Amino acid sequence: MHNGPQPTDLGDVRATNRAVVLRHVRDHAPCSRADIATHTGLNKATVSSLVAELIGYRLLRETGVTENRVGRPATMLVLDGEPYAALGMQVSADELVVVAIDPGGNRLLTWQRAFTTLTATAGETVTALAALARRALSRVTGQGRQVLGLTVGIPGLVDTTGAVPLAAALGWHDVPLAVDLRKALREPAFPVTVDNEANLAVLAEQRHGGHADTADLVHLTGTAGIDAGIVVAGRLLRGARGFTGAVGHLPLDPTGPPCRCGRRGCLEAYAGLPALVDRLLPDPAQDDPVTDFTPEIDRIRALARAGEPTVLTGLAETGRHLGHGVALLAGVVNPATVLLGGHLATLAPWLLPAARAELAERTVAPDTGGCHLDASTLGGIAAALGGATAALSTIEAGRLPASTGG
Amino acid sequence: MHNGPQPTDLGDVRATNRAVVLRHVRDHAPCSRADIATHTGLNKATVSSLVAELIGYRLLRETGVTENRVGRPATMLVLDGEPYAALGMQVSADELVVVAIDPGGNRLLTWQRAFTTLTATAGETVTALAALARRALSRVTGQGRQVLGLTVGIPGLVDTTGAVPLAAALGWHDVPLAVDLRKALREPAFPVTVDNEANLAVLAEQRHGGHADTADLVHLTGTAGIDAGIVVAGRLLRGARGFTGAVGHLPLDPTGPPCRCGRRGCLEAYAGLPALVDRLLPDPAQDDPVTDFTPEIDRIRALARAGEPTVLTGLAETGRHLGHGVALLAGVVNPATVLLGGHLATLAPWLLPAARAELAERTVAPDTGGCHLDASTLGGIAAALGGATAALSTIEAGRLPASTGG
Numbered sequence: 001m002h003n004g005p006q007p008t009d010l011g012d013v014r015a016t017n018r019a020v021v022l023r024h025v026r027d028h029a030p031c032s033r034a035d036i037a038t039h040t041g042l043n044k045a046t047v048s049s050l051v052a053e054l055i056g057y058r059l060l061r062e063t064g065v066t067e068n069r070v071g072r073p074a075t076m077l078v079l080d081g082e083p084y085a086a087l088g089m090q091v092s093a094d095e096l097v098v099v100a101i102d103p104g105g106n107r108l109l110t111w112q113r114a115f116t117t118l119t120a121t122a123g124e125t126v127t128a129l130a131a132l133a134r135r136a137l138s139r140v141t142g143q144g145r146q147v148l149g150l151t152v153g154i155p156g157l158v159d160t161t162g163a164v165p166l167a168a169a170l171g172w173h174d175v176p177l178a179v180d181l182r183k184a185l186r187e188p189a190f191p192v193t194v195d196n197e198a199n200l201a202v203l204a205e206q207r208h209g210g211h212a213d214t215a216d217l218v219h220l221t222g223t224a225g226i227d228a229g230i231v232v233a234g235r236l237l238r239g240a241r242g243f244t245g246a247v248g249h250l251p252l253d254p255t256g257p258p259c260r261c262g263r264r265g266c267l268e269a270y271a272g273l274p275a276l277v278d279r280l281l282p283d284p285a286q287d288d289p290v291t292d293f294t295p296e297i298d299r300i301r302a303l304a305r306a307g308e309p310t311v312l313t314g315l316a317e318t319g320r321h322l323g324h325g326v327a328l329l330a331g332v333v334n335p336a337t338v339l340l341g342g343h344l345a346t347l348a349p350w351l352l353p354a355a356r357a358e359l360a361e362r363t364v365a366p367d368t369g370g371c372h373l374d375a376s377t378l379g380g381i382a383a384a385l386g387g388a389t390a391a392l393s394t395i396e397a398g399r400l401p402a403s404t405g406g
Numbered sequence: 407m408h409n410g411p412q413p414t415d416l417g418d419v420r421a422t423n424r425a426v427v428l429r430h431v432r433d434h435a436p437c438s439r440a441d442i443a444t445h446t447g448l449n450k451a452t453v454s455s456l457v458a459e460l461i462g463y464r465l466l467r468e469t470g471v472t473e474n475r476v477g478r479p480a481t482m483l484v485l486d487g488e489p490y491a492a493l494g495m496q497v498s499a500d501e502l503v504v505v506a507i508d509p510g511g512n513r514l515l516t517w518q519r520a521f522t523t524l525t526a527t528a529g530e531t532v533t534a535l536a537a538l539a540r541r542a543l544s545r546v547t548g549q550g551r552q553v554l555g556l557t558v559g560i561p562g563l564v565d566t567t568g569a570v571p572l573a574a575a576l577g578w579h580d581v582p583l584a585v586d587l588r589k590a591l592r593e594p595a596f597p598v599t600v601d602n603e604a605n606l607a608v609l610a611e612q613r614h615g616g617h618a619d620t621a622d623l624v625h626l627t628g629t630a631g632i633d634a635g636i637v638v639a640g641r642l643l644r645g646a647r648g649f650t651g652a653v654g655h656l657p658l659d660p661t662g663p664p665c666r667c668g669r670r671g672c673l674e675a676y677a678g679l680p681a682l683v684d685r686l687l688p689d690p691a692q693d694d695p696v697t698d699f700t701p702e703i704d705r706i707r708a709l710a711r712a713g714e715p716t717v718l719t720g721l722a723e724t725g726r727h728l729g730h731g732v733a734l735l736a737g738v739v740n741p742a743t744v745l746l747g748g749h750l751a752t753l754a755p756w757l758l759p760a761a762r763a764e765l766a767e768r769t770v771a772p773d774t775g776g777c778h779l780d781a782s783t784l785g786g787i788a789a790a791l792g793g794a795t796a797a798l799s800t801i802e803a804g805r806l807p808a809s810t811g812g
Contacts (some may be wrong), residue, residue, distance in 0.1 A: 005679075013447040028601065041419040080434050081542070099566055108676035135634075152794050158791070214646075215646070216645055216646035228738070230738075232638065232645065233641070233644065234789065235639070235641075237739065238636065238638070238639065238642070238740075239600025239622055239739055239740025239741065240620075240621070240622035240740050240741055240742035240743075240777070241742075242740070243737075243740045244738065244739055244740045246737035247737070247738060249737065250584060250734060250737070250738075251658075251734070252657075253660055254659055254660075255661075296810075328656060328657070328734075328737060331633070331652035331653070331656070331740065332636075332650065332651065332652065332653060332656075332735060332738050333645055333647070333650055333738065333739065334641065334644075334646050334647060334650045334652075335645065335646055335650045371646070
């Protein structure tokens with residue numbers, strides 16, 4: 001009894017209609033009240049009342065522009081959102097990132113702070129996240145903006161309370177991240193949410209990326225681990241408990257290299273950041289385990305550009321494993337496009353040819369339309385950008401901002 | 407720009423509202439026009455007009471019952487649908503199935519006809535399907551019902567035109583099934599649609615099965631092949647081209663037994679119907695390749711009931727491979743429940759213990775709520791039942807039946 005049209009309860013109707021109006025203006029601005037009524041099927045009185053309310057909250061504003069057409073000239077509406085901001089953060093292998101956007105999707109700030117996440121304790125990471133969040137909050141509230149919320153992306157399992165039962169890539173077990181962050185921010189009522197970084201990254205792709213029109217889209221994180229954020233028919237695939245997209249441990253070869261999950265030959269054991277650096281740079285710049293990956297990835301890229309044969313061979317081999325993993329994923333969820341993120345995007349020019357060949361080879365009936373594999377254009381901050389986008393979601397769903405906040 | 411509320415165009419509004427009314431009555435009958443207005447947010451005049459129209463089409467009817475409460479007594483409404491039927495069919499390894507239901511979900515007929523699909527040509531199968539469909543059509547039209555449509559489930563890839571580019575389990579390539587069936591039925595305007603059998607089977611689970619309330623549900627077909635019908639958040643996961651759920655060829659062990667896909671160690675190479683019969687009955691009743699599987703599965707079940715040790719060991723081993731395959735699937739789409747269908751359901755008492763153990767063993771953070779694995783209760787006709795359900799979907803989406811038909 002779940003598919004088909006959903007009856008709404010009365011309390012939701014006004015919020016839903018508000019969301020429909022906001023969305024129409026986002027997609028079609030500038031537009032008039034009459035346009036909104038015509039295209040949404042809402043009656044004009046309802047539209048007028050909703051628009052008045054949204055103007056009152058400065059989520060919409062009138063422009064001086066009027067349309068010349070038969071009938072009365074109309075006052076045109078555009079998105080406002082000037083008094084608001086939303087924050088997103090991500091915890092990558094060697095940095096913390098914070099992004100702020102306004103409700104129109106404009107980027108207000110993007111800060112990347114080096115941090116050795118893989119050797120820090122969860123407590124140290126939370127403290128560093130909170131410090132970075134406070135600086136960002138202070139910056140945007142200093143611009144006179146109310147901050148609607150903060151969403152943090154984590155490479156691991158995240159439950160509905162914003163706790164992290166397991167983030168193997170970070171060595172985290174049972175970290176009540178949302179609660180701890182609210183405490184560290186000393187703002188117990190501030191809306192902090194936590195999500196899997198891949199889910200946030202694909203949300204950023206959908207809204208801000210180069211394939212925003214693709215309804216069936218996957219973003220493969222190449223940050224600390226390899227997770228898939230999966231959008232199907234325009235909606236994020238969340239699953240029963242929110243634990244979707246665990247592709248890093250799809251088995252490619254049970255006799256392959258050991259994986260930190262305890263098995264062998266998982267996708268991450270070939271193409272995860274630590275595995276890739278180990279295999280391509282058997283003689284790393286330092287003797288200790290690598291914790292700062294960006295310079296190592298830069299070295300790999302420089303060697304690849306210089307045509308170093310062992311690095312090129314290693315990247316092609318990694319590409320083949322990636323293509324294999326993508327083929328398994330594509331067989332289950334059949335995306336139109338899979339985008340490589342994080343360090344996989346940085347190395348994409350050398351990974352993609354072999355990855356695409358392997359994917360085509362393993363696709364059933366590839367001539368019926370295979371899966372397109374490409375690099376993300378969002379840089380290494382897709383999850384943070386998606387987090388900020390997610391933090392706008394209550395507004396976009398038609399809920400009004402609290403009158404105090406930020 | 408795909409998530410969030412969808413603005414509707416004006417032409418859809420009445421159909422959507424009609425669907426909302428039908429759905430409300432389906433879930434809450436008997437109910438009054440005022441109940442519908444209160445719970446759907448539609449105004450009373452709209453509800454009255456829609457209800458009058460639906461009564462005119464005999465999709466709703468009034469009962470004599472009135473409610474005793476404050477205010478005027480109300481005429482109560484229930485689903486009608488008496489003048490209509492919908493057909494579903496499936497092509498299994500050793501039989502063709504047709505099911506007819508009415509819009510209330512009542513089963514009108516269920517016919518299973520033995521047919522050696524695996525050795526027949528596609529043309530022979532289409533001819534046999536058409537003959538069976540004509541008999542079923544004749545039966546239900548003889549009851550005075552208009553047949554709204556026929557949906558056929560196929561173990562393979564199905565494109566949006568109802569053609570089958572590939573059904574490896576049947577040896578089919580590029581079969582324009584919907585077109586051929588319409589031709590064979592000599593009713594070019596009759597609504598024939600084709601879908602992957604797993605998609606239809608999970609639709610049947612969702613509407614008629616023992617886990618109808620589960621929003622994140624998978625049905626694993628155990629008929630000719632092993633495909634997954636995947637429902638996520640109450641919606642069928644279709645993917646970019648409708649080719650989702652190809653789990654039969656998830657690789658469990660590249661050094662495993664050969665698979666008909668040309669690789670080794672795929673899930674189907676362990677738990678597919680031909681593989682299972684070969685491995686558990688190394689001395690089958692006949693010498694030729696098995697084409698009639700039902701008696702062989704019955705023999706396996708009888709041997710298992712008698713405690714035959716090699717059969718029990720073989721079933722447990724198959725169960726472990728199934729659990730492994732389900733774990734991979736669960737890592738990607740995170741269903742609450744996976745149901746084994748077809749012959750896997752028949753053998754479930756001996757497969758499930760080992761399958762569940764393997765699934766738990768391979769689940770990341772199983773104590774956060776794992777995936778429940780069980781047998782389907784729909785017998786071997788889930789896809790045909792889902793096909794009949796699918797053939798009702800245009801009515802349930804608010805489209806009115808054509809005034810001539812059947």
